[in-house]
Amino acid sequence: MSVVEVMQWVGLGASIVGALAAVGAWLRAGRANGIAQKALDQQNEDHYVRWEGDWSGPGDYRLHNRGNDTAHSVLLDITVGGRGIRIQRPQVEAGGFIAVDARQEAGEVITELEERLRAQARARTPQGNYGLQLPNVAGFYPRLPSGVLRYHVTWTSELGRRHSDSASEVGMDYGVESGE
Secondary structure (H helix, E strand, O other), rough: OOHHHHHHHHHHHHHHHHHHHHHHHHHHHHHHHEEEEEEEHHHHOOOOEEEEEEEOOOOOEEEOHHHHHOOEEEEEEEEEEEEEHHHHHEEEEOOOOEEEEEOOOHHHHOOOHHHHHHHHHOOOOOOOOOOOOOOOOOOOOOOOOOOEEEEEEEEEEEOOOOOEEEEEEEOOOOOOOOOO
């Protein structure tokens, strides 16, 4: 093999290596463009989720998705009666909710509330009044103790954008009806 032929083979090899490097760069650029496009899509995504909580019964709390869109990869951290609860859901549809059984966490407060309500009911209709209701004089009946509930919820949109919301509820009754 002559020197010219060797040089031709070396040139061909260098061309192949250059072509492979160009293909690799093109693939990396394509991935970078894909990442940039995903970020742009997430930035411009129309996603509306609004969280709202309520007590559906003694110790049963529900955090509702009142928005128009589904929340994905939902993580709820909630503190009730000083104790924490963590709940994960793959998704919460618009109009759906996360049910939280907080009876154990709020148990002592609920028991106290129920005892006070029974006492209030007895005080309102004492024996021997022939069914007459006594007036509720301001300050005569004890107010229900209030509690504090805090939650922090994180979720992603359909395109993967992260969102979070936090709230505290003060003065709640843990779902026990006061009858007032």
